[in-house]
Amino acid sequence: MNTLLIDKNGKKLFKHITSKEEANTHFGIISKKDINKSTGKAKTHTGYEFEAYEPSFLEKVENMQMGSRPIYPYDSGIMGALLSIKKGTKVLESGTGSGGNTTYLAELEAEIDTYEQNEQFFKKAEKNLEQYKNVKTNLGNVLEADLKKSHYDVIFLDLQNPSEAVEKLNNSLKKGGFVGVYSPIMDDIKPVWRKLEELEYIDIRAIQLDVKELIVKKYARVKGLMGFPGFFIWARKR
Amino acid sequence: MNTLLIDKNGKKLFKHITSKEEANTHFGIISKKDINKSTGKAKTHTGYEFEAYEPSFLEKVENMQMGSRPIYPYDSGIMGALLSIKKGTKVLESGTGSGGNTTYLAELEAEIDTYEQNEQFFKKAEKNLEQYKNVKTNLGNVLEADLKKSHYDVIFLDLQNPSEAVEKLNNSLKKGGFVGVYSPIMDDIKPVWRKLEELEYIDIRAIQLDVKELIVKKYARVKGLMGFPGFFIWARKR
Amino acid sequence: MNTLLIDKNGKKLFKHITSKEEANTHFGIISKKDINKSTGKAKTHTGYEFEAYEPSFLEKVENMQMGSRPIYPYDSGIMGALLSIKKGTKVLESGTGSGGNTTYLAELEAEIDTYEQNEQFFKKAEKNLEQYKNVKTNLGNVLEADLKKSHYDVIFLDLQNPSEAVEKLNNSLKKGGFVGVYSPIMDDIKPVWRKLEELEYIDIRAIQLDVKELIVKKYARVKGLMGFPGFFIWARKR
Amino acid sequence: MNTLLIDKNGKKLFKHITSKEEANTHFGIISKKDINKSTGKAKTHTGYEFEAYEPSFLEKVENMQMGSRPIYPYDSGIMGALLSIKKGTKVLESGTGSGGNTTYLAELEAEIDTYEQNEQFFKKAEKNLEQYKNVKTNLGNVLEADLKKSHYDVIFLDLQNPSEAVEKLNNSLKKGGFVGVYSPIMDDIKPVWRKLEELEYIDIRAIQLDVKELIVKKYARVKGLMGFPGFFIWARKR
DSSP states (O other): OEEEEEOTTSOEEEEEOOTTSEEEETTEEEEEEEEETTTTEEEETTOOEEEEEOOOHHHHHHTSOOSSOOOOHHHHHHHHHHTTOOTTOEEEEEOOTTSHHHHHHHHTTOEEEEEEOOHHHHHHHHHHHTTOTTEEEEESOGGGSOOOTTOEEEEEEOSSSHHHHHHHHGGGEEEEEEEEEEESOGGGHHHHHHHHHHTTOEEEEEEEEOOEEEEESSSEEEEEESSOOEEEEEEEOO | OEEEEEOTTOOEEEEEOOTTSEEEETTEEEEEEEEETTTTEEEETTOOEEEEEOOOHHHHHHTSOOSSOOOOHHHHHHHHHHTTOOTTOEEEEEOOTTSHHHHHHHHTTOEEEEEEOOHHHHHHHHHHHTTOTTEEEEESOGGGSOOOTTOEEEEEEOSSSHHHHHHHHGGGEEEEEEEEEEESOGGGHHHHHHHHHHTTOEEEEEEEEOOEEEEESSSEEEEEESSOOEEEEEEEOO | OEEEEEOTTOOEEEEEOOTTSEEEETTEEEEEEEEETTTTEEEETTOOEEEEEOOOHHHHHHTSOOSSOOOOHHHHHHHHHHTTOOTTOEEEEEOOTTSHHHHHHHHTTOEEEEEEOOHHHHHHHHHHHTTOTTEEEEESOGGGSOOOTTOEEEEEEOSSSHHHHHHHHGGGEEEEEEEEEEESOGGGHHHHHHHHHHTTOEEEEEEEEOOEEEEESSSEEEEEESSOOEEEEEEEOO | OEEEEEOTTOOEEEEEOOTTSEEEETTEEEEEEEEETTTTEEEETTOOEEEEEOOOHHHHHHTSOOSSOOOOHHHHHHHHHHTTOOTTOEEEEEOOTTSHHHHHHHHTTOEEEEEEOOHHHHHHHHHHHTTOTTEEEEESOGGGSOOOTTOEEEEEEOSSSHHHHHHHHGGGEEEEEEEEEEESOGGGHHHHHHHHHHTTOEEEEEEEEOOEEEEESSSEEEEEESSOOEEEEEEEOO
16 A cells, blocks of 8 residues: 655655555654544654655656656546546556556556566566556566457557557457557557558547646746657557 | 447447437437447347447547537546546536536546536536436536535636635645646636645646647648647645 | 738738739729838828838748748748858758748848749749749759759758658758758658768757747637648758 | 867867967867868867868857856747848847847847846857847846837847836837747736737737757657747737
8 A cells, every 4th residue: 555644844755555564754663554544644653643645646656666667647647538448448558667557547447457578677567566456467478468359448558569569469459449559659650550540440540748847936937848758549449 | 328330331420329218320210229339239220230339538528519618538638647536536626618527537437526607508518417427517606615624535627717716615625635727728827826835735736738639641740739728737735 | 022011900911012013902003112111101093001011921921822831931940040041051942842931041041042843833932932032943853953062051851752862962062061851741750860870960850840829818828739740850961 | 250170089069269269179279260161171280180160050059158048049040030030130139148049140140239137147148249240239228228219120028027128118119020029937928918919019929939859769759848948929010
């Protein structure tokens, strides 16, 4: 269980309450049973009182163990919405990476099978995702996996050579289901689009993800790009 | 129940199956019982066979009865993710508008109380949202509503004079909860930010929502902005 | 000579004063000699008085005879600045298109040789550009032209298959000179970049041109993209 | 005179040849007379041979002495084009800042009067701009300057409280001339626009300047925003 603690100086701590059901802080040990997120309070064994809240989706991903650069919830949110992902949606995801996008989909209570072939990434992601019963992490190449036919509502891809993957995974996607390809690489857009045309997918669309962050100090200004801009192509299978 | 039908020429129809449990098409009457979304097929009384799918979030909002310009799922998705909205999140929303954002939140199975003071907008939104048991539509000014204290996990605002609303609704938001303000108006950013500072909210941030759509015909190009660009400010209450 | 006339209702007219040195208006004939841009006034033969100004770069391009979609001055301005184009800069341009970019460069008093192989485009561009003594329009394929070696300070390309053109025109560019490639097509970026690397150009850079227009009515909002977004790659020859 | 030198390892040096007409390098002293930009070569007193080129507009501004953050040529280029600035255009500019925008306008051979009230900025800008005979630098507040009436073709403002300045400087702008206001601050857009309406300027328009830089290594990607994004409002006086 992850908890956001805020001390009396406003300093934020992100604490993972382990299987021992407690965590250390500078103000003493905090036990799971002494965290009350509905009152927003948590007491350490020394009597120090923190504010305690459920971390936001963004804080969860920002505080993950990073193997590779994760997809952050601002990008996952738009992609999830365009893929109509919600509770119960059966999602095939590859690669898992650090599990950033998986975390977002898991919080929405989608049912996710996620594949990662890099063992180091896999181990970190496995740890990041262990709390989600609706996530099944898999070590290995999704293209070699033994997947059920017409099983998934959504296939979400963030991997090299995505057009090949779209073709090879096509059979495991239900009719009416969506495939979505995220990539930071401009070169991927056309081949994926072409492959989707070839496979007779409908409603093929693509966007550029480049959220700009604003800041207000004395005045309101543009601060810069939020995260790392990528591209997203999605379509529906007939 | 809304259904996306596709005829043999690939033409899409968006059909609302009414309380009479049927809808008319150019190829005959289609009954709820003859729509099988798991096989992706639907037959009319004349024997014509459509493909039948669950509409995407985007198609649902695009096919709503429009009172005012809705917030589309690509914007709702990013805002919902930044507000950590998921199944069970108690959301206070105002104004409802056409119910575009409400539809997205309803699909995520959040518990939404939504207020709209314009009676014409309200009537259309009520109809658009009637299928969602987790949405309570309210006609009236949210600032005059009798709201429970510290009740909501999230307050989502898309209304005039948002900084005033942030202040007046502050009491109904739980500690640790999030307020989010969407506005197409640049002038709203600073006053909302200032009000959030004054109320000692934490993690105040703002973004510019301007998703660019790409198109691949012979080549990959930028097509233009997707929807109407707006701004979003959000923060956590302590 | 082009002149911007504004009538007493504020309506704008863009008038090309022909070789006959006069032009027709709804309020009578206006002669070149009766236009005084320094007082901002012009009188017709009926005595009606217009305001008369030099058209802006943007108005000049917007009022051209269009063969193909021109490059507008907001895009030409940034590209010209990155290519360090000014009075006297020897520029090879292809294709001319409608002459939009050529007009901008001509106004800066660069010395431009411009090539267009489409005869219809060429004829319109020739007319649009006839007033500029520093522009030499050429009908034909620039790749087959007999160009002087190491002659140009800048080569500006807006044509199909730009990486091939970069290679073939390399000899006509001075050492230390700049090549710039404009394209609305994402697919062009990588091959041009690679060709520039192969030819050992330095300071290879690329940008996405997507100027957003704002509008203030009751409030300040984003109106949409200004023009059609494109890409620009530029580098210096050693 | 500024010169871009490139050594045999491809390392770039930006050298300002002083009044002594020479500059030091790691490979010996280089004299003005030994720099030949048309052959692209320069020899030091030890016989070492550099490549020698005219610096680009961008390199000139990047290598200025910085008092404040300059406006870079990619932004100056678009603004200059929208203000129709070219050789001979009489421009009033304030503030000078480090002289970045002034440098661009000076290279175009506009006739610029530029004001800066911060003495430290002024001193650096004066040095940066001393080579341009078409630039007159002024220390002081432009609003208190004794300016000729209806004298300037263009007024370019990058200062605090720009709407006040637009009003006070209105008299010094010719009829038919352009005013342009650059600001990194969103809050400035509406008051400037309103003031221009009040003063009955025509063709009031505004843009958001946010050029994105791309990079091609193995693949083409978006690298981030180029420079610091700002806003620009411009209009024509009647």
